[in-house]
Amino acid sequence: EAGVTQFPSHSVIEKGQTVTLRCDPISGHDNLYWYRRVMGKEIKFLLHFVKESKQDESGMPNNRFLAERTGGTYSTLKVQPAELEDSGVYFCASSLAAGRNEQFFGPGTRLTVL
Amino acid sequence: GDSVTQMEGPVTLSEEAFLTINCTYTATGYPSLFWYVQYPGEGLQLLLKATKADDKGSNKGFEATYRKETTSFHLEKGSVQVSDSAVYFCALTSGTYKYIFGTGTRLKVLA
Numbered sequence: 504e505a506g507v508t509q510f511p512s513h514s515v516i517e518k519g520q521t522v523t524l525r526c527d528p529i530s531g532h533d534n535l536y537w538y539r540r541v542m543g544k545e546i547k548f549l550l551h552f553v554k555e556s557k558q559d560e561s562g563m564p565n566n567r568f569l570a571e572r573t574g575g576t577y578s579t580l581k582v583q584p585a586e587l588e589d590s591g592v593y594f595c596a597s598s599l600a601a602g603r604n605e606q607f608f609g610p611g612t613r614l615t616v617l
Numbered sequence: 618g619d620s621v622t623q624m625e626g627p628v629t630l631s632e633e634a635f636l637t638i639n640c641t642y643t644a645t646g647y648p649s650l651f652w653y654v655q656y657p658g659e660g661l662q663l664l665l666k667a668t669k670a671d672d673k674g675s676n677k678g679f680e681a682t683y684r685k686e687t688t689s690f691h692l693e694k695g696s697v698q699v700s701d702s703a704v705y706f707c708a709l710t711s712g713t714y715k716y717i718f719g720t721g722t723r724l725k726v727l728a
Binding site for chain 1: 660
C-alpha cells in the first residue's frame, strides 16, 4: 500500500511568487490534514478535510494560503503571494477516521522563500 | 490551550548509550500521547503511542510510559544505534483530529 506522497520535495521561490504544494493521501482515507513546521519550531496544524469539505481551517496563517481538495482525493495548498516567513516544511497527513486514529504523514515539502 | 514541551537538542550519544528524551504536556481531558520519528529524507513515522494513564508504548526497543501524575511521556531506549539518528517529536491529541506537537529533538548517534 502506497503511503502519503507529497510533491515537490523541495521548492525555492522568490518573495511575491506563487507556489502550489500537492498531497496524495493513502487511498481510501477520507481525512486529510496539512501541518507546517517553521524554522525548527513545533509542527503546527493548518487545516483538516473530510473528503472534499474543509472541517477546520483554524490553523491557516492568513488569506494568502488556499487549500483545496477537489473530488475528495488529492489536495493542493497554494501560497500566493509567498512571503519570507512562509519558509518551512509543509507536511500532509491522512487517516481513515478523525479523532484518536493514527494519522499517516508524508515526507513533507520544504519551501524556501528568498 | 493544549501544549507539548520536549527537551531541546541536539542530543549526541555514542552507540550503545542509554537514551532519554523528555516530554511533558498540558492538556484538558485525557489525551492520547505519541512519539513520531523523522529519519533523514523521510516523512514522520509513528514510533509508539499510549492512550491512557500508565500505558506503556513500545517499538523497536524504544519505550515511553504515560504518566498522568507528572504529565509526562519520556522516550527511552537502553542501547541506541547509529541508525536511530533522527528527529523525534512528542505529540498529543485530546480526542480531536488535531495533533499538538513539540518542537522536536534531533538525535545523533556516533559509531
